[in-house]
Amino acid sequence: MLAPPLVSPESAGMSKSGFDRVEAHLKTRYIEAGRFPGTQLVVYRRGKLVHSTAQGHADLERKVPVKPDTIFRIYSMTKPITTTAFMMLVEQGLVALDEPVHKYIPEWKNLGVFVAGTTPAFLTRPPARPMLIVDLLRHTSGLTYGFQQRSNVDAAYREKKIGEVEKAGTLDTMIAELAKIPLEFSPGEAWNYSVSTDVIGYLIGKISGRPFEQFLKEHIFDPLGMTDTDFFVPPDKAHRLAACYSADPQGGMNFHAADRKGTLTLQDDPATSSFLARPELISGGGGLCGTAADYLTFCRALLNGGELEGIRLLGPKTLALMTANHLPGGRDLPEMSRSLFSEAAYQGIGFGLGFSVTMDPAKTLIPGSRGEYAWGGAASTAFWIDPAEELIAIFMTQVLPSSAYPIRRELRTLVYSAITDSNL
Incomplete structure (x- = not known):
C-alpha cells in the first residue's frame, strides 16, 4: 500500500504546536539527555497522516540518522500481527x-x-x-x-x-x-x-498446513504491501537496520533496576546482528522487524474494521471481539497480573486477544478513550489505536528494556494534548 501523504494536523482536528511540543520533549528529555539514540513518531487521524518525524540517530557509533525507512526490531509488537493471523483461521472455521x-x-x-x-x-x-x-x-x-x-x-x-x-x-x-x-x-x-x-x-x-512465516507473508504482508516487515533483514536492506541499545550500564536487560543513569550501551550492532540471517525459531511473540510505515499500514486496516483499500484481513465483528476485555470477571491487568514485567500495567487496562484494552480512562490517569487498544515492544517501541478518536500513533526507538522510562505514558499525554477537535 502507498503511504498516505503528510497533511497539516489542523485538517484532522490537531495542532502543529502540539506536535512541536512532542518533538521538543523527545529531543531534550530523551535524545540530548542520552536516554534514546533517536526516535520516530507517526500519528494518523481521521484518515490522514498528520505527523511523521524522525530525529536523532539510528546508529550512534556510525552517526547514521533515523530516517523514514529505518528498520526497527519491533519485538512484542509482533504479537498483534500473529494474533490477527490466528483469528483469520478462526474465521475460516478451522x-x-x-x-x-x-x-x-x-x-x-x-x-x-x-x-x-x-x-x-x-x-x-x-x-x-x-x-x-x-x-x-x-x-x-x-x-x-x-x-x-x-x-x-x-x-x-x-x-x-x-x-x-x-x-x-x-x-x-x-x-x-x-x-x-x-x-x-x-x-x-x-x-x-x-x-x-x-x-x-x-x-x-x-x-x-504451511510454515507460520509463509502464512503471514501470504495473508498479511504481501496483500497489504508491508514489504519491509519480516523475521530478518535481507542484505539489500541491512544498511537500514537500526542499532539496538540497553539502558542498563552493563548492556543487559535488567527489568527491575529503578535508577537509570541516562547512558546507553550497544546491545545489538546492526553490522553483526542476528536479525541479518533467517532465524531457526520464528517467533510470533517477538521476532519481527520492520518500519513505522509498514506498521501504520497494518494499524490502518485494524482501525478501518479489518479492511484497507479492498484487502480484508478480518471482519469487523471479529475485530470487535479481539478488542474487548477478555480477562475473567471483567477485571483489569493489575487485579489479575502476576507479571513483574509486561508492556502495560495501568489501572483500568484490560486485555483482549493480542492487545491491551482501555476499559476506564479515568483509572489510568492518562488521557485516552474507552476501547483504545495497544501494545509495545521490548526495545521501547509502542503503538495505540483509538477508534473513538479515529487515531493511530506509532513510536519507534531501540532501547532495552521498555520499562526503563515512562515514555509511553508521556506520549499519550502529549499526543492527546495536540487534539483540538475531539470526537467525544
Whole structure:
C-alpha cells in the first residue's frame, strides 16, 4: 500500500504546536539527555497522516540518522500481527477459541501446575481445567517468560533459553521443552506475560498446513504491501537496520533496576546482528522487524474494521471481539497480573486477544478513550489505536528494556494534548 501523504494536523482536528511540543520533549528529555539514540513518531487521524518525524540517530557509533525507512526490531509488537493471523483461521472455521490446546499439542495434555522444586524435579498438581486456545491469546495460559525472574518456573525457561531476545532452537523444540516444564498457575486463574503468542505462531503453522512465516507473508504482508516487515533483514536492506541499545550500564536487560543513569550501551550492532540471517525459531511473540510505515499500514486496516483499500484481513465483528476485555470477571491487568514485567500495567487496562484494552480512562490517569487498544515492544517501541478518536500513533526507538522510562505514558499525554477537535 502507498503511504498516505503528510497533511497539516489542523485538517484532522490537531495542532502543529502540539506536535512541536512532542518533538521538543523527545529531543531534550530523551535524545540530548542520552536516554534514546533517536526516535520516530507517526500519528494518523481521521484518515490522514498528520505527523511523521524522525530525529536523532539510528546508529550512534556510525552517526547514521533515523530516517523514514529505518528498520526497527519491533519485538512484542509482533504479537498483534500473529494474533490477527490466528483469528483469520478462526474465521475460516478451522479452530475455535474454546478448544483445548492439547487437541493440537497432544504432549501438553498432562501439563501440571507448579507446586515446588526445581528443574527437572518439579512437584506439580493437576490444573483446575485444561488450557484453552483463548488462554494463549489473552495470556492466562499459565506459561511465562524467563526474564520475569520471579519463580523456579521462570528459571527453567532461562535454562532452556525459551522466549529469550536472542532466540534458541525452533518452534518444534520450544513446544517439546515446554511439555517438560510445569505451568505457573492453573489456566484462567491469573494473567502472566508469556511465550503464549509464540505458541499461537506454532499453531498457525500446524492448523494452516504451511510454515507460520509463509502464512503471514501470504495473508498479511504481501496483500497489504508491508514489504519491509519480516523475521530478518535481507542484505539489500541491512544498511537500514537500526542499532539496538540497553539502558542498563552493563548492556543487559535488567527489568527491575529503578535508577537509570541516562547512558546507553550497544546491545545489538546492526553490522553483526542476528536479525541479518533467517532465524531457526520464528517467533510470533517477538521476532519481527520492520518500519513505522509498514506498521501504520497494518494499524490502518485494524482501525478501518479489518479492511484497507479492498484487502480484508478480518471482519469487523471479529475485530470487535479481539478488542474487548477478555480477562475473567471483567477485571483489569493489575487485579489479575502476576507479571513483574509486561508492556502495560495501568489501572483500568484490560486485555483482549493480542492487545491491551482501555476499559476506564479515568483509572489510568492518562488521557485516552474507552476501547483504545495497544501494545509495545521490548526495545521501547509502542503503538495505540483509538477508534473513538479515529487515531493511530506509532513510536519507534531501540532501547532495552521498555520499562526503563515512562515514555509511553508521556506520549499519550502529549499526543492527546495536540487534539483540538475531539470526537467525544
